[in-house]
Amino acid sequence: MEIHQLRAIDAIVTEGSFLAAAARLDLTQSSLSHAIAALESELGARLLDRGRYGAKPTDAGRRVLPYARQILTLLDAIRSETASSNGLLSGRVRVGSIPSAAVAFLPKVIASFTRAHPNVEVVLLEEPSQSTELLAEWLQAQMIDVALIQLPAAAMKTAMLMHDELCAILPARSLLASRRQLSIRDLAGEPFIMSRYTSELLLNSAYARHQLAPRIRFEVQDLGTLVSMVREGLGFSIVPRLAFPAALPGVTLVPVTPRIQRNLGLAIRDREHALPALRAFIRAIEETAAKQRRRRSHRVRKTT
Secondary structure, eight states: OOHHHHHHHHHHHHHSSHHHHHHHHTOOHHHHHHHHHHHHHHHTSOOEEEETTEEEEOHHHHHHHHHHHHHHHHHHHHHHHHHHHTTOOOEEEEEEEOHHHHHTHHHHHHHHHHHHOTTEEEEEEEOSSSOSHHHHHHHHTTSOSEEEEEEOOTTSOEEEEEEEEEEEEEETTSGGGGSSOEEHHHHTTSEEEEETTSOHHHHHHHHHTTTOOOEEEEEEOOHHHHHHHHHTTSOBEEEEGGGOOSOOTTEEEEEEEEEEEEEEEEEESOSTTOOHHHHHHHHHHHHHHHHHHHHHHHHHHHHO
16 A cells, blocks of 8 residues: 555545546546556455546545545654754645635635745635535545634534624615615615525524515525626625625625624634644634734724
8 A cells, every 4th residue: 555545545535536636636647547446456445436527435435535544644744743843834734614714815814824834735625605514524534624614513623713794795886885784674675696605594594583584586606796796786695794805896895784793713623733734824814813803993993
């Protein structure tokens, strides 16, 4: 059994295909196929199902994968601790995130961190919704080292990171866009555009307090599509301010009253025994969040 075979199966399962895994590992698909074939031959079991739409682990593959990842994690730990003792941070950090935090917040953290630590590879996996279930599975399966999630999150070790406000996003030319704040009743008659950036739990709870329900007219996945549809007057949405750090042409964000606030946090399997690169990355996230809190507090004082 070779280390490159373990890295191959880990990359294929994480990326979902031989093509994407080969690109990540800077290898050819042929070499990956040979590595997996040799590993399967040695173990006497098929580890991956190859299909038209990618590759998935078989039952045997799912059983083997956690052990492969443990071995790779220990090897990374040896390299990371040795490099750290020499004053050089290295290794790999795998981050999972809800989509709204992956729009602008995490890219800023990753860019700053990799400039400071060019020998650390940061891998970002984005959960397709605001749910925490898949991120919890990724942590448990050791696909990621840390997750940025919406709290509360059952069965996960979490730490509070920051608050985030949900706001109405409206066409800039709309009469409602000129208001300083809006209630759910003000918005109840408007067509709603649902997206994966909206927390359905918080949205439905806000409407339910008024014994109302959103008039969902469209459902979209892409943030650019959402903004374009709002700009064209096809409806409005309620989105996290974190996903819109800067003003966008043709749309306006207006706070909703009563305030709809969510809590964001970090989830990690074992922070106490985290590798130096992961500890440094968590500090970078926390420092960036602290800067955002200070800027938000400063803006609030200026407007009051």
